[in-house]
Amino acid sequence: MTVTRFQDLPLADRDREWDAAAADKRVRKWADAEDKPNAKYREAHIWYDADNADEFGAYKLPFADVVGGELKAVPRAVIAAAGIMDGARGGIDIPKEDVEPVKRHLAKYYAKTGETPPWER
Template sequence: MAVTTFHDFPLAPRDREWDGAAAEKRVRAWADAQDKPTPRYRDAHIWYDAGSKQNFTAYKLLFTDIANGRQVAVPRAIMAAGNIMQGSRGGIDLPEPDITRVKNHLAKYYKKMGETAP
């Protein structure tokens, strides 16, 4: 189990809509991850199961998208991930030791947005 490294991606505009399914397609194409996940694909998520990293289903909490050929962190995706970590949408099943690290990762983006993390 693993929390991805914080990369301090630039933020997309605050009003950018979040469509996770569409973002997933753009990230896969941009990361050259059509057949299997790549390191660039991994970095678009906050958490992944390191023991199954060759499976797309091992990756959770997608928070980036591609805009003008660049990977950007999407504020609405960050807030959705924060809410999921608080139990919305049924929550998320992560190993206990990773929960604090995921929340810390999210908190850095909340701070960058001028917000307080949940």
């Protein structure tokens, strides 16, 4: 089980809509990962199951999309992921030891937007 390394991706426009399924298609194409995940594909997610890294279902908390040919963090995706970490949609099934590192990762993107994550309010 692994929290991805913070990439410090540039932010997409704040008003950019978040469609996880559409973003996943664009990320797969951008990462040349249409058959199976790879390291570039991993950059668009906060967490993945390292024991099953060659399966798309092992990747959770997508937060990035390809915008103008560049991978960017989407503020609405970061907010959605933070909501899940804060219990929305039933929360997330990841190891307890990964919860705080995931929150720290998300908090760094929140800081870039000038906002505070829900668990710090």
